[in-house]
Amino acid sequence: MSLVAGSAVLEVRLLGPVELWAGSRPLPVGEPRQRAVLAALACDAGRVVTAETLIDRVWGEAAPARARHTLQSHLARVRAALRRGGDDPLVRRSGGYLLDLPADRVDLLRFRALTEQARGDLGRLREAVGLWRGEPLAGLAGDWAASMRAAWDSERLVAVVAWAEAELAAGDPVAVIGPLSTIVQEQPFVEPVTVALMRALHAIGRTADALGQYEALRRRLADELGADPAPATQAAHAAVLTSNGNAATGTVEPVPDEPVPAQLPADVTGFAGRAEALAALDKVPSLAVIGGSAGVGKTALAVHWAHRAAGRFPDGQLYVDLRGFGPSGAARDRGGAAGDRGGAAEDGAARDGAAMDPGEAVRGFLGALGVPAPRIPAEAAAQSALLRSRLAGKRIVLVLDNARDSDQVRPLLPGAGSCVTVVTSRNQLTGLVAADGAHPLRLDVLSQGEARELLDRRLGPDRTAAEPGAGDAIIDLCAGLPLALTLAVAHAVMQPALGLATLADGLAGTRQRWSTLTGDTPGTDVRAVFSWSYEALSPAAARLFRLLGAHPGPDFAPAAVEHADELSELVRSSLITEHTPGRYRLHDLMQAYAEELETDPAARDEATARLFGHYLGVAAAGALLLAPARLAPVLPIEPAAGLTDAAAAMRWFAAERAVLLAWAARTGGDRPWQVAWTLDTYLYRQGPWHDLVTVWEAALATVRNEPARAYAHYRLARAWTLLERPAEADRHYGLSLEVYERAGDAPGQSQVHHEMAILRERQGRMRDALTHAERALELSDHAVVNTLNTIGFYRAQLGDFAGALEACEQALALCDDSDDDIRAAIWDSLGFIRHGLGEHDAAVACYETALALYRRIGDLYWVADTLVHLGDTHRDTGRSARARAAWQEALSLFEELGHAHAAEVRSRLS
DSSP, rough: OEEEEEEEEEEEEOOSEEEETTEHHHHHHHHHHHHHHHHHTTTTTEEEEHHHHHHHHHHHGGOOTTTHHHHHHHHHHHHHHHHTTTHHHHHHHEEEEOOOOGGBBBHHHHHHHHHHHHOOOOHHHHHHTOOSSSSTTTTTSHHHHHHHHHHHHHHHHHHHHHHHHHHTTTTTHHHHHHHHHHHHOOOOHHHHHHHHHHHHHHHHTTTHHHHHHHHHHHHIIIIISSSSHHHHHHHHHHHHTTTBBBBTEEEEEEEEOOOOOOOOOOOTTTTTOOHHHHOOOHHHHSSSEEEOOTOHHHHHHHHHHHHHHHOTTTTOEEEEESSSSSSSSSSOOOOOOOOTSSSSSSHHHHHHTTTTOHHHHHHHHHOOOOOOOGOSSSSSSHHHHHHHHTTTTOOOOOEEEEEOOOOHHHHGGOOOSSOOEEESSSOOOOHHHHHOEEEEEEOOOOOOOHHHHHHHHHHHHHHHHHHHHHHHHHHHHHHOOOHHHHHHHHHHOOTTSOHHHHHHHHHSSSHHHHHHHHHHHHHBBBHHHHHHHHHHHHHHHHHHHHHTOOSSOOOOGGGGOOOHHHHHHHHHTTEEEHHHHHHEOOOHHHHHHHHOOOOOHHHHHHHHHHHHHHHHHHHHEEEEEEEETOOSSSSSOOOOSSOOOOHHHHHHHHHHHHHHHHHHHHHHHHOHHHHHHHHHHHHHHHHHHHHHHHHHHHHHHOOHHHHHHHHHHHHHHHHHHHHOOHHHHHHHHHHHHHHHHTTTTTHHHHHHHHHHHHHHHHHTOOHHHHHHHHHHHHHHHHHHHHHHHHHHHHHHHHHHHHHHHHHHHHHHSSSSSTTTHHHHHHHHHHHOOOOOOOOOHHHHHHHHHHHHHHHHHOHHHHHHHHHHHHHHHHHTTOOOOHHHHHHHHHHHHHHHHTTTTHHHHHHHOO
């Protein structure tokens, strides 16, 4: 996609006030919420950002009641601002939105690329530091903006220190004194900045000022934190005092001191993604717990962050693998007392001796801190007390990896001070969160963008760009799980001639997939690391986990399984995740593992029937609440209890839409038809209409009942009509009508003629449309009201406003007050008729009545369509501001639905 308007290139600036530029020309973005939307997209440019993430970033917990609707309005205005620069890089993707800009067109991303590539290069470091124009995201309020400011400022400080060191090495200390002096005032406790300033001052002969900076820092640390300067800072001070250093470069000779441990494992090669998790860790004051399923990258995140933040911890890094889970670390004895997991698993792990005793880890840390073995007390409590004493006043990062439970971790925690501890565990260590104030951080599988970044970094962008579809297939088949992706990538790295498409084909087969995802150690065998969690479950939770192998995904609510205690155990064990409140999921590889565990075909069939029966029963009840006057389904469906009204039904369908679509795709026989029947009204009102095509095509693929097939053809044709595909619609209407005529089914013929009338209207064949509508009325014994309204609307289109008014008023008189969708359609027709008669105020009143009804039932297409007509009426009466407001809202809805009518509305707005 071109990003050039003439010679102007779009650029987003975040390292200061949020700004949009086209070349040298600033573009207006709008009010703060719109700038927040642009910033929330730009910081992840090139990656899909979900609507939920955008809402969280822009509003946080203060999100309005109709946040999605308001977000659509802001996105429309951001898109308009981008178009003023000559292009539209804002792309709607499945699951969210993508700002399709190269990384070097967003100052934050360019800054990161420059600092990562710099390796002491003065030119790159100067450019990186020069990108900062002030406080990042200046003028934006909210928790997300505040957390990003703090995280990005930490990155800036690391870059500034690197730049200062490069300037000193190049012999230009004067260049850094002013900027460093300002930063010391803003960030008085960041010692590396003060050290760089001391060296620069000493290098130009201002030794007294350098010593003054040290003394001021020492007093601040003592007064505010009760700590002494770090050994490196003390060494720099000693070098200035004794001139034991090079004034030009600022280097100093090492000063003997107590050990500075550096126990972190090597950083992860090609680490990708996790920007929000890294930013969250940057904000943690003292204790964080990273949780998530096996293979999700908990250790990689903790180690990468600790390496990245090492400059904040001049007194060292401590690391230990607590072996909470491993080949023999899963709890097998189920008879112990409850711990953090609510069962015996964690205590069992201690009894079988696989998990590390916390005392062993404490003694290891004491040794790393320079405590001789003879001085380590014998009692565990005394050892922990000594560890806290040795950590007091120091700035050390501790990574406690693979913990079993809270009790294993507590003896290793520092007391009050400036250390930060990061714990990783498959279990939810609620005890640490509740009693120790830990900040919980749950990891899920990588997003599509993050997974692509991982492939690019491990394989090289040229190789992945050569087979982009294959890369996406590998990501999907590995479920975005970092461990699985790295194993798959390893095969490609070791076999340079292996095509990525060939690798993806191998992963598509179950047996070869598990073979590919098996490394040469237990810790690099995906099924093995899953099993360590599964084997720790209670028998009841293990049965539930196997049952979930029959669930089609992508997620579920507790009502689908009805085992609250076992469900909680699975969540605490990170075998499933509660990704939003009240919604649970297994990623695809975990789902495949659970399905594989159930080896009894009868048990698997029973589980499938039970789960499907739950969804179909509730869906049938919801469908009848949305359309009470609808004819009974041709194939029997027994509604279940639970939903109380139409609003509850809409919420349930919104939550379960993807699950029902998955059932339609996964099952056979009559089941897909039954699912399609229950989903039809909801999808018609809310979209996307391609889902209507998908579900009715799935129904036709397996159902054999002739009346059911006729109905499926009729509803599929209606979906193709909505999608502006008249040829496909005509074909399926013909197939449906043929069956209904052969069977002498008058109501069936009537409904087909009614929908064919709508198709002819959309083709501009209004007289043919009226003929079909009148034929539908002749055959109808059920939908008389709806058909009368349709006839009235077509008469108005043909200029017969008197005949139109008579038909629509007759329809309104016959209409049941509870039938909101039909009443809304009648009021919309009356609005068109009144407009045609020149009665504009009456037309506005009719349209507003229709609009309120359509909003109440949640029919997005007809809300948008009615808004267009309302805007037209306002325009014709000179109320241009009201017209534009109506059209702008209609445009947002049509764009959300992916409907071609959006182009017509844009032409009105332009």
